[in-house]
Amino acid sequence: MRTQAIRIRAHGGPEVLERTEVEVGEPGPGEVRIRQSAIGLNFADIYQRRGSHGPHAATVFPVVLGAQGAGVIDAVGPGVQAPLHTGQSVAYFHPGAYQAVRNVPAQRVVPLPPGISEEVAGATLLRGLTAEYLLRRLHAVKPGEAVLVHAAAGGMGVILSQWARALGATVIGTVGSEAKMDVARAHGCHHVVNYRTEDFVARTLEFTGGKGVSVVYDAVGKDVFLPSLDCLRPLGMAINYGTASGDVEAFDLQRLHAKSLSVSRPTLRTFIADPADLRRGAAALFDVVLGGQVKLAVGHRYALADVRRAHEDLENRATTGAVVLVP
Numbered sequence: 042m043r044t045q046a047i048r049i050r051a052h053g054g055p056e057v058l059e060r061t062e063v064e065v066g067e068p069g070p071g072e073v074r075i076r077q078s079a080i081g082l083n084f085a086d087i088y089q090r091r092g093s094h095g096p097h098a099a100t101v102f103p104v105v106l107g108a109q110g111a112g113v114i115d116a117v118g119p120g121v122q123a124p125l126h127t128g129q130s131v132a133y134f135h136p137g138a139y140q141a142v143r144n145v146p147a148q149r150v151v152p153l154p155p156g157i158s159e160e161v162a163g164a165t166l167l168r169g170l171t172a173e174y175l176l177r178r179l180h181a182v183k184p185g186e187a188v189l190v191h192a193a194a195g196g197m198g199v200i201l202s203q204w205a206r207a208l209g210a211t212v213i214g215t216v217g218s219e220a221k222m223d224v225a226r227a228h229g230c231h232h233v234v235n236y237r238t239e240d241f242v243a244r245t246l247e248f249t250g251g252k253g254v255s256v257v258y259d260a261v262g263k264d265v266f267l268p269s270l271d272c273l274r275p276l277g278m279a280i281n282y283g284t285a286s287g288d289v290e291a292f293d294l295q296r297l298h299a300k301s302l303s304v305s306r307p308t309l310r311t312f313i314a315d316p317a318d319l320r321r322g323a324a325a326l327f328d329v330v331l332g333g334q335v336k337l338a339v340g341h342r343y344a345l346a347d348v349r350r351a352h353e354d355l356e357n358r359a360t361t362g363a364v365v366l367v368p
């Protein structure tokens with residue numbers, strides 16, 4: 042069958058996103074075919090479009106962008122076992138998501154429990170799984186700790202802040218505008234700093250009585266990473282998990298010495314390479330959502346055909362929360 046898709050044939054700005062049609066066959070061994078109702082837009086899609094997500098192998102064009110979505114299974118390939126079956130609502134994390142109907146390896150797919158909609162899962166699964174490993178595995182947040190979340194009103198930020206608070210942490214969030222301060226407060230932040238107008242290091246130390254935070258969750262990168270080290274308490278960890286403002290510049294490792302700090306630059310792929318970890322991470326995410334500790338909402342909806350506008354809004358810092366593309 043033919044299906045609508047968005048692909049790129051060269052790296053560049055939003056103008057390289059092209060509407061096209063591609064052929065989708067029957068699912069192969071170990072695959073399911075999904076008729077998508079929601080495709081999640083992530084900042085990583087922008088890195089992929091620009092070609093700035095390195096270092097990795099050269100891109101082979103054309104590429105269908107996107108990494109996550111949700112919908113209903115409309116066919117299963119040979120060898121696919123229960124619990125996956127035709128007619129089931131699922132979400133997944135796998136490259137090539139900007140496509141109305143597509144085949145996905147069953148091992149990358151999770152069934153959606155009652156109470157988790159396709160729209161919410163399609164928009165947030167990747168971020169929710171990322172929050173799970175950042176808060177529970179890379180650094181396990183403990184009650185009473187203080188944590189700093191940069192871009193706290195963004196798609197990742199609203200999940201991290203709510204979940205960290207539910208784990209008993211005091212959450213300090215930074216945001217890039219006055220309007221986003223309320224969004225961050227409404228999503229778990231005890232304290233919010235506008236880092237475009239205020240000194241976030243001084244404010245973080247003030248909020249923590251001079252002690253500093255145990256962990257910094259930073260997906261802004263270049264503009265904030267090095268000053269963030271000054272926000273940490275002894276034995277603290279700075280986690281740079283994204284680079285919305287650019288890559289972190291080289292720095293002297295001796296900066297970590299005086300307070301025995303650690304630094305990490307992780308990726309979700311490592312933490313869910315084992316399908317059992319993907320299922321465990323999704324189960325933990327669905328638990329906190331169904332339990333009411335983490336509210337996952339879709340902030341913005343765009344038709345898949347309007348993908349250029351969606352990219353422009355995300356990279357111009359005009360969105361809050363999760364963004365979904367509707368085929």
Ligand SMILES: NC(=O)c1ccc[n+]([C@@H]2O[C@H](COP(=O)([O-])OP(=O)(O)OC[C@H]3O[C@@H](n4cnc5c(N)ncnc54)[C@H](OP(=O)(O)O)[C@@H]3O)[C@@H](O)[C@H]2O)c1
Pocket residue numbers: 082083084085167168171192193194195196197198215216217218221260261264282283284285286287307308309310355356357358359360361362
């Ligand atoms: N490593 C992993 O495993 C992993 C997995 C998922 C996502 N991520 C990363 O998480 C980050 C957040 O992803 P998201 O999709 O949820 O995006 P998002 O947070 O909704 O959007 C990015 C935010 O970064 C802030 N920002 C600061 N400087 C910026 C600049 N120069 N240009 C654009 N934005 C800037 C903006 O918030 P303010 O206006 O408030 O500053 C913006 O809203 C991305 O960097 C992504 O790569 C990493």
